[in-house]
Amino acid sequence: MGAAEVISKTENVSGDAGKAPLIDIRNLRITFPSGGAEPKTVLKGINLSVQPGEIVGLVGESGAGKTTLARSILGVPPAPGRIAAGEVHFEGRQILSLSEAELRRLRGRRLSVVVPNPRAELNPLRKVGDQIASMAKIHLNVSRKEARRMALQMLRDVQIPDPERRMDAYPHELSGGMAQRVVIAMALICNPAFVISDDATSGLDVTVQAQILALLAKLAAEHGSAMLFITRDVGITAHFCDRIAVLFSGEIVEIAPREALFLEPAHPYTLMLLAAFSHSPKLRDSWSVPETARRRELAAGCQYADRCPIAQAVCRTHRPPFAEVSPGHFARCHFPVRHA
């Protein structure tokens, strides 16, 4: 069938088709056991690759599967989730086939993750300088003294005021913004090639958030690290990411370079999201279907069909292709939106 061809040709989406990606996620499916016989599929075949040095944004509503994806890339889907299918290729290895011990060596060193709620990440009984230094000691096999020197430099890099003194502080003595900086320092001290930031700035105030984002971008550029930047705040990605993927209900429905996504969005779901920010009821009405008018979701066809204002009969019967609407810009839609 024609649709299947389109899918296989375009499924492997990457920022620059010519270059080898740094990380390549292929057909990742994650399921959670549910009360019934059929487990619930939370990620429905994710394909995504990130180039060295690239910052890719991942946006989606609460429950779309963002955290599940972040954790699964590291080989540890949130319990009791299960990797039902898929591969994650990173630096010549398939992460999902590595042993627990191999994964542990990789995490924090080549691949690291920054999560929100930094206090939960930090050991309340250990000085933050020691916690940062121990990352370097474990992974890089450096001396205690060298590890402390690196930790202090990291605290400077994340712009913590009075870093010498803060080496000896306990987590409860730090503000939320400072604790988040410490967690970033821990994530970056081993100079990882790939950093996943999962809602890492959501608990912070906008003025601090702006500082932390600038810092992440600067450190990523200096270290040549690539980043998957996960957020519910679509606005951030418009200023911070090279490419953006939109996740809806466990599926990437659109991916595009930043300018294209915001200036020429192609998937009706993306248009609905952007319309929500416009504060124009008229625009919102034209890109959404009232809750009461929604039909029940159909297993076949497009997952968004019951909420899509431009759905046609074919949408309910056939799974839409991942159509390339312009170079590097894809939308999983039978009728991708055009901008006249």
Next chain:
Amino acid sequence: MSAVLTIDNLYKRFPIAGSKQVVQAINGVSLTIEPGETLGLVGESGSGKTTVGRCIVGLIEPTAGTIRFRGKDLAQRHQHKSELGGKIQFVFQEPNESLDPRMKIGDTISEPLLPLKYDRETRRRRTADALRLVRLDPDLLDAYPSELSSGQQQRVGIARAMVTEPELVVLDEPTSALDPTARAEIIDLLRRIQRERNTAYLFISHDLSTVRFISHRVAVMYLGMIVEQGSAETVFNRPQHPYSSGLLSSVMLPHPHLKIESTVSLKGEIPSPINLPKGCFLASRCPFVIDRCRHEMPPAETVGERHTVHCFRHSDVAATVPASDTFNVFMKEAERILGRAKPGGLASSLQ
């Protein structure tokens, strides 16, 4: 006096257990809200927004200062009980936290009516009205909060607040826990209710884009003080306090070319409200700081109609920060981009 709410020089201190020190949460707040007006209260977390809201609705007692509702001093709240009954209401941030999980939606909504001594029939009618007001399905009266989406839960929170037909509602981050679509729907709802009932709102939020849209006037808080207060248009487009300008320039709108221009970039973080610095509270972070700021507190100065600023250098700030109308430009851009979008042709060879 026509204002619904007048706050004069409000202070609130919290004692710290096992210590002689206190948290200086509110440090001389004055504000007014007119009937049918929305005052947006913005500021970083810990700046004291919630504490102001809690003082107004009587959940905590101020340390000093007065709060008047229609001229009546709320310190004597109990003496005015019958006139005040249900006239001031509030809605909290986390919809599921403010709803009792074991209580049916209908009972949750009608609960504020109980102390008002209405008969059963009036209570039933008012509850049904409130439900209609927030466009919730009457079938949900017998549902429990866990059966509702967070957007629906917040509608219940609003219905519960509106059931007594209040003149003033304190909304503390009512949309922060919601996804963009649910948030937009709640904002529409609040605006519609205000138009229909002339309700005044104190709208507390750190979502500046929503505050710009919903507020008539805006008050910017920093370390328990309102550093600038004025019409939403003036404060957003021509801020005169360095903190207002820095806060605004941190906003990221979903458009790659629209950034709010500011010459102010705030360093570091909000100091602790336990040991407040001497002089201007912003001095440690302020790019405009001069010597005087470090030992003298700038007074409130009136710089325009109902527009006050606490800053020695407000005229320099006004002269350096470019005037901008970025939020409106963004709304026009959104209209341009989304307004002309049309469904394309069938993408695959599938026919």
